[in-house]
Amino acid sequence: MSIPVEYYLIVSTLLFFIGVYGFVVRKNLISILMSIELMLNAVSINFVAFNRFVYPEHLEGYMYSLFVIVVAAAETAVAISIIINVYRKMKNIDTKSINELKN
Amino acid sequence: MDYSNFIIMNHELSLVVVLVALLLADLFGKNKRIFQFFAMGLFLVHTVLGFTHWNIGEASAFSGMYVTSEIHVLVKNILNIGTLIVFIFAFYWNENKNKNQVGEFYFLTLSTLLGMYFMVSAEHFLLFYIGLETASIPMATLVAFNKNKKESAEAAAKYILTAAFSSAVMLFGISLMYGACGSLYYGDILIKFQSTPLHIMALIFMFAGIGFKISLVPFHLWTADTYEGAPTSVTAYLSVISKGAAAFALLCIMIKAFANYPGTWQTFLWWIIVITITIGNLFALRQKNMKRFLAFSSISQAGYIMLGVIAGTPQGMAAMVYYVFIYLFTNLAAFGVISAIENKSDKLTMDDYNGLYSTNPKLSFVMMLAMFSLGGIPPFAGFFSKFFIFAAAAEQGQYLLVFIALLNTIISLCYYLWVVKAMFINKSENPIPTFNSDNMTKIGLIICTVAMIILGFISPIYDKIIAISFGM
């Protein structure tokens, strides 16, 4: 008897909302970005688990998570370059420092 | 493996060719001015070529992953036209304030455009996702293009973070959808989709991601900040092209994948439309910065666009495409004026516009037309698009929604008129001095103005769109 797919989903959902929590509470941009990585990984787990345990005929979830990884990498790269840009302008990367535009 | 599938992707291929050509030209070309003309000329060719793609008709490639039909071709053409106008307005800015990154500007803009093509044509959530990301991640760098300004960096950071967040949320939805349906082809989902909680939750998570692109409330909060911080040309691009593509993609998804259970999504879409329009309007009321003002106005406009989605009929699709088409000229005209003024005088707040009519009557005139058209005042094109989209919603019996939307147009008219009032009625000690816009801006403004005035009267456009639209 292998692990039911729900167990994977519990893990991924937990991870996802940990990521959400991190996004909402962390104070610097890099940490926020890391939270996003957690969320994306949670999604990957979902895909893979579904693929593996529910719909194993095709590699759809598998491929999807592959692309998620690729896109996440690109996204992270751009995000980090933007964060560094912010750092250069504001001299720190605290979320409070990107609070000029509002209302 | 039949790679001839690529052949039917006319738009995408020609755009890729343009992209490659631009990369090369940027690599070897030294003169930025010539490069700009080259880029625009190339893109113009691409745009014109786009109109020859009608004959493809309905076709799908890659075993149903990619689909094209006349309405897709049309939407892509509309996006092309919009992008072209954005380029025209960006010409001066590129030449004077963005000297070092001209090539990148074109390249990045066009790659996001390519992403939008994929979004629009996708029949599979993976392709859709890739398209969406292609349309948003490079956009973040475009937002950060204004190197002199802190706001630009801030806007970009906000944009990329919320974009990543929303794409994560969307992915979570898509993954659950996969789990529930077993396939991510729209056609398969259409068959497998049921009205179970999981399906609906997946749908909503996924919807949120697209809602972010269209900036529907409550997924809209990035909009104003990003619009304000980004270079004006990029803002224009974001507010029209990106939004229009996402809206059309959403409509396609809804029609193709979830048409069997319209009740499930129409219910929440109804509320989202109501709050989107209302919140957008309420915020726009307080704005003094023109770009920020237009950001909120575009949020409420997004709500109107969604009326076509909630209708979900061919009528709704046609009305929505038409709305986007008109909205493109209208909003770009407004941004054109704003960027013309910003380029010459660096003034951006509404108070700076006081007495503009006395010094720059033509610009004020265009701006006024744009405001009236946005407000849906006849005989300008905005009236027609608004009327049709309301008609589409009303056809499905959404009278209450239409009524609420119409009541909201009162608020929106109020702030549009404030702009008009500032330019025409208010007096100013030191109005923006008289200046001559560069020729490119002039051309752009003329195109937009003519379009705003006459498009509504040319009925074949709409009749053509309805003929090629599809729906539930």
Next chain:
Amino acid sequence: MELTNLAPIVLALPLLMFMIIGLFGYKMTPKFSGILGTTAFSIVTIVCYYIALTYFFGSGRLADGSMAKEVIFNFEWLRFSENLVISIGFLLDPISAMMLIVISTVSLMVHVYSMGYMHGEEGFQRYYAVLSLFSFAMLGLVVATNIFQMYIFWELVGVSSFLLISFYYTKPSAVKAAKKAFIVTRFADMFFLMGILILSFYTQTFDFGPLTEVTNNHVAIVSETMGGVTFCGLSVISIAVFLIFLGGAGKSAMFPFHIWLPDAMEGPTPASALIHAATMVVAGVYLVARLFPIYFFEAHDVLTIIAYIGAFTSLFAAVIACTQTDIKRVLAFSTISQIAYMMVALGVSGYEGNEGLGFTASMWHLFTHAMFKATLFLAAGCVIHAVHSNEMDAMGNLRKHLKITHIAFLIACLAIAGIPIFSGFFSKDEILVAAHEASPVIYWCQTLVAGLTAFYMFRLYYRIFWYNEPDYGHHTPHESPANMWIPLMVLTVYTCTSGFFPFTEYISPDLMGFESHIHWNIAIPSVIVALIGIGIATFMYKKKTEYPDKVVACIKNTYHYAYNKFYIDEIYLFITHKIIYKCICDPIAWFDRHIIDGFMNLLSWITNKTSLEIKSFQSGNVQQYAWVFILGVLSIVALTIYL
């Protein structure tokens, strides 16, 4: 000549004159416009006389001995529906023919008289223009073939009255008086209109023809359509005709609508003579007379009310007239009293044969009153012209200075007092006879009024022409020019002679006519009462004595009330200013600005405020954005799935 050809002139010519003088008057010299107006009106007068005389002594008498009701012409002016049509037409029957004579005579005399009286006044042309308008309107009113035509001209006379009262428009009191006159009569007209609406709703006609057609002691069209219909327990017929009477009461200054007439004396005196003495003010009487069959057969209760209102008004006005010191006001109250007399006569009248005496008497009195009251006014005009004041205190002993005026005034006074051989005697006698037959209360009341009338008229007469001469300064009064006294004389002649005309043979409710003779049992007491009145007046006012003061001291309170016209004006003022303005208009205006408009402003305020309040929603913090985002997603999920 054919009447069909002539009759239009009666209406068209004055209208034309009004337009010509009104539009181009400012380019004419005053004199020319006066002559133009007068000449034109003399033609009208001749035509009127011609029409009336041919009618009375020729075509009017039908083979069966009754008087004809001829519609000379009648063209459709406005069509409301299949049945309801306003026509402008010309109805010739005994009373309209008689009115033609009254109006044309008095109006012509006033035209002539005004050339002298108004000489040198600013706005002379305007005056003549309005005079023409008035003549047009009044003529149109009396010849109306349907009740709506009457209403049209009714309104027109009202407005010309307004324009004439406000002739001295720079004088605030004149403006006030004009407004008052117009609004009060307008208020009454509203009832008239309502009456017309009700009547026409049921009968589906405006035409006097069917409305006065009597068959078997019923006005068929009215009794058939309205008989038995009630509203709030009252017969609809009664309501309708009572409302119509109220309209008449407004024009004819019946209590409680009488308040405008004394103030209307602010206008030029000849205008007062024409409008506020001889013609317009009797329109109400004429109206009731016109619809007499309906009143008599279908709403007799209303007729009784009319009689009592008339009786009360006549007494009431006579009492006030005794106390006034402005000579024109005295005349105005006298007019009210005399018109009320006519109303009484109508109210007590029967219908057939001799019983129709009241009706006849009313019309007769209308005629004679027009003549002698016009005489009185014109004479008063001469006096005012001479002393430049309306107040009795500024006059006295004028018989030496104004001989012709004096004679005319005296004759008219005798006529109004009802002294035999003068016209007033005859008509008043008939009225008293009719009243006697109907109700003793009214009879005694009217006899008392006759005495009071004699008293106050001679009080007036003595105060002006006898009494002690005040200090006229270096400005000795002198007789008026010929164009003023000749009209005076003409009217005096009418005053003397019109009593001998056999009215009863021509004018009666059933159109048949009847023989009449003087009823000495009624006449003698009334003459005696009149003589007593004259005697007291002579005693008190022939010379300056202390008797008036003593009398006043005796009945101080009553005098005070009467002198202040029983405070009716104040009551009106209270109602209009304190109640209508303060309690209705002001609150409504306040409500409009603060509640209705305030509500709209509130909406915008709320919108603005909300927009201000939710500003913090867009905090600029990217984490909050994400928070809202995920919260939005979750709440949509929760709401969609679990609700």
Next chain:
Amino acid sequence: MELLTASNIIFFILAAAIILFGILTVTSKKVLRAATSLFFVLFCIAGLYLQMNYQFLAAVQLSVYAGGIVVLFVFAILLIKNLGEETEQLCGAKRALGIITALTGLVISLITIYKYGFHTDSDRCNDIAAIIDMNEIGQTLMGTEKFQYILPFEAASVLLLACIVGSIVIAQNHKEEKK
């Protein structure tokens, strides 16, 4: 019902590690430490993949994520002055809100997922999943049939190119300004 087979135990351990390190990632006060935790999370996830017989995916996960992204993070952290040592003081209210939101979301999602009840035929799944090889992966990635993904693959290349260009522009930006 034997849950406690060896592979299942490994799953539980991995799951626990993922959650634990996930929590550490978002709670540790030092950013560098958070990055390390993140690395462990990613590593464990790769372990999950391996456990599911998806070796290639696990490899990609390790190389791209653990090898690429985490390194990128570390570089960025080190590039930014003092960030590595900086400690965060989280605002209580904000944290409470975050926790509440996350818990709400968790509860809603889990309830929804559990209500659905996935029907899994583990034997069949195991059979099919056992025979994945590189050839099939390549076919899937480069094919044009249904459930084959050449188009996203090509599209992703554009995305990557654009991202590279974009990142460079943004990163370059500052230097040129300085000149």
Next chain:
Amino acid sequence: MNILSLFVIIPLIMMAIIFCIDGEKKSMIRMVMSIGGFALLATSAYLTVEYLAAREAGDMAEFLFTDSILWYETFNIHYAVGVDGVSVAMLLLSSIVVITGVFVSYSIEEQTKEYFLWFLLLSIGVYGFFISLDLFTMFLFYEVALIPMYLLIGLWGSGKKEYSAMKLTLMLMGGSAFLMVGIFGIYYLSVPKGGSLTFNIQEIAANVTTLTEQGADNSWQYIFFPLTFVGFGVLGAMFPFHTWSPDGHASAPTAVSMLHAGVLMKLGGYGCFRVAMYLMPDAANDLAWIFIVLTGISVVYGAYSACVQTDLKYINAYSSVSHCGLVLFALLMMNKTAMTGAILQMVSHGLMTALFFALIGMIYGRTHTRDIREMGGLMKVMPVLCVCYVIAGLASLGLPGLSGFVAEMTIFVGAFEHEDMFHRVFVILGCTSIVITAVYILRVVGKILFGPIQDEHHAALTDAIWYEKIAIFTLIFAIAAIGMAPLWLSNMIAGGIENIVKLF
């Protein structure tokens, strides 16, 4: 080409010409405007004559001079024009007010060119609305007419013009929000089985009749009738949606007040009649009482409010509320006479309120105050203006021989013909307004025209100049002409009404 299209084309041509003229050449602009205005007047006069001739010749079609060009095939939108007696009357009215408005605007010196451009746009909207037979184009023109008001008031107005302009625009737009929903409802729900969607008014009316014959559910009418009626009612200044009117009129420049009160407010009444009642007769029948109460309140309420105002324009604005209330009131009585009266009242009120506003504008231009407490005895100073004012006042209070009387009497008589007691009681209440009207008219006349001169500065003021005279005399002539010979107009209108009345 259809003669009706001229009403849109002529102003368009004028706009084009003026657009090309240099803004400094004011006299030339004014000349173009006058010529164009006269051309419009001539066209409408010619149309009237032709219309009457056609009717005389026995052409019994519901609408004449019809023309229909397919525009949006999808929605079956046509550019459909056509007139019946009612529209002809309204067109005539519009032409008169427009030409007089042009003359009154001669005194505009600031941004003349722009002023006239907006003015023309406004008149295009008005004309277009009256000639349209298609709900879509009708609505389009309706909105075209609304928006120029904002700038006309905001730029050339006086007083708290910005507030008023915004309020007016937003409230009217609010009305059009109601209206638009109503139009959609009519459009989608009026189709019988097997029929096709249409915006054409005639076809919709036929469809609705068919629906009734088929015994189909007509409950939709009960939702969309109130919406449509309120939508138009806002423009018709129906209580409690009238508050834009006092502020708006008070702030607007003279000619704009004229055009707005004189013609634009009539769009409301005309729309109620042509759209709401014509297309949804069942609901009109059953729900009329609600609006009778509201409009009945308007009639009396407006009059009472006018009594205590001190600003001339406010007085006239409230009086417009009262008079326009009467229009809607009469329409709701739903019989031929009352409805004819309503249209007559529109024409009459249009003319006399235009006259009023023209005169008030001229007086204000001279004395620089509109407060009646600060004026007095102007009759001596400017006799022509003041006499005209008196005439306008008399017309307003319903003096026979002037148009107001004809209209009011037709209304009262017609309305009183209603067989229901409830309605008749309301008519009686409505009648009281004629007294209150007299009160406030005379109050003004007595205060500012009569009496001694209040302010010695006013003694030196001049009387009307030529172009002002042309304007006011034209209006007075029209008022008097209708007042004296109303039959042709009344018959013409009644002919148009008949088609609608038979639906109830």
